[in-house]
Amino acid sequence: MAEKRVLKDVEGKLIKEDNKLITATANMSPLSQKLFEIAVAAIDPNSEDVNTVRIDKELIFKSLELEGVNRNNRLTSMLSNLSDDASFVYTEIDHGARVDVKIKPVYQIKNNYRKPYSEVSFAPEIMPLLVELHNKFTKYPLSDILKMKGKYSIPLYRWFMLGFNQYEYYSKLKERTREQLSEYLTPRIDIIELRKLTGTEDKYKDWRNFKKYVIEIPIAEINKYSERLSVEWSPIRAGRKVVGIQFDISKKYVDEVEENIDSEKLYSDSANSKYTLLLITNQLLSPIDISNRDLIIGIGETLYPRYDNFADKYGFKQLEKHIQYLGKNKPKKVSSLELYLSKAIDNYVAKLESDSKDVDRSKKTNSSVKNRESLPDWENEKPKKYNSEEKNKLNADIDRLFRELGSVD
Structure with missing residues (x-):
């Protein structure tokens, strides 16, 4: 059997994930989010063991800025957090009934100190959401994700890319009206859904703090590091209360x-x-x-x-x-x-x-x-x-x- 491929470079790597994961609440730290995205980039659909991927350690050390003599120890700790604590939570409708779903994406990790790579094995339940079987997938550059440091920057960026991808997909097929296409670039989200997306249902009750840490700082980071997107926002009010957010997405350059x-x-x-x-x-x-x-x-x-x-x-x-x-x-x-x-x-x-x-x-x-x-x-x-x-x-x-x-x- 051929030796399993080892991911050694992220240049040009596009992440593809089911839209369910894009709109799900990602219960994980920024480091775990980045590790998860790197592991997704390593998936080889043609592999006999598609659930398990190998990632070059030097790539992880560089991407996560790990330095020092105890890097292997720290890597094992981070991989363990990804396996033990990380999860996605989303809701779907099955024959008219609401179904809340929680998936732990990784069930096993291996970090052999003598080998130049680590192994990550995905849970079987999440694989259909990571291997492109239909067109309800969102893609984005892994390099964008790895530059971001804020906890809420990554889920917001992924959500923006969902609308941006839909705009590009349907504008080429010409299956949507001009108004529908423009809505993909001007998405609205109510505060309750935004809190679910970012996992802040019980955090930042004061609007000023919520605005600063969940909206302003992440958008500034996305605008700085994203190669394709530029985002602006404005509050949607009902009286004096902010009930939602209007985003405006524009394209930075033509690929x-x-x-x-x-x-x-x-x-x-x-x-x-x-x-x-x-x-x-x-x-x-x-x-x-x-x-x-x-x-x-x-x-x-x-x-x-x-x-x-x-x-x-x-x-x-x-x-x-x-x-x-x-x-x-x-x-x-x-x-x-x-x-x-x-x-x-x-x-x-x-x-x-x-x-x-x-x-x-x-x-x-x-x-x-x-x-x-x-x-x-x-x-x-x-x-x-x-x-x-x-x-x-x-x-x-x-x-x-x-x-x-x-x-x-």
Whole structure:
């Protein structure tokens, strides 16, 4: 029988886990979480003994920053904690009945001091959730996990990747509407569910402490270490009480390996969109921004579908007025233009829908959104007009830029 493979490197390793585990409460320390993820990365689906994996000790020492002469002792202690104390808890529905499930992921560990690797044997019950048998799996880079130190950073990161993966999966298949796709990048979670996800049902009862340790610190760490995600958040209130959290996920970069084939078309379509010209005209984008491929592809994927929905419902002229207003009132410093513009159009849609409901309740005869006094001040402003010389100059600048970009290898 062939010698079992030993995991010696995490570079490029993607973790794949069932969505049940992503939304489960992970009762384990940050070190145990990292050890578990390393062990998952070592799984070889083609192995005769798929439940047992071998991990190079030097990889573990480096990943967990273990130094000194007693590293083997400390490694045995950490592996024992993973085996004895770690668990996942989740709820599923079986024929209409709620079923609470608790799984201890590891049932055996071996750390032979004379061998360069350690062995971890997974419990049989968890293997179907770790070996990809269907498409309800979430994947993420192991390297992201290993950089994080906070206890709540890892479960939140995994949960964000669930929505991000669904967005990427369904956007390629085109099996979801634009609104459904945007919801994957703007997930909401109530405080009770967030506490379950992070295992803080009985911790941080004071909102200020909960906000700091369970939300702000983990998100700062995710934004610092994740290669793909950037996350912002805002509270959802019922009166003065915070009852949930709204997250906004944006993409940091385009994965050259997985998306290189489609990126040229995505970039071209977005750069030549009428919305790009509209943003340039109102100084929300500069012509030189078109050379920023990540930015242009990002707004094309996440912002322009929102603009399509808005224009279909309220008209393109209304969208022009909205963008003109943003151009005149844009803050001096915006951390993410893509996120800023997406939130702006979402907030305006919510405002228009709220105003429409108010009109229906009060039974006013004039239900035209356009004439509502409660709309922003810019609603009644006349759109800026450009003379033919200004239009020709702008078009010439854009044409020149595209010719320059086309000459670049």
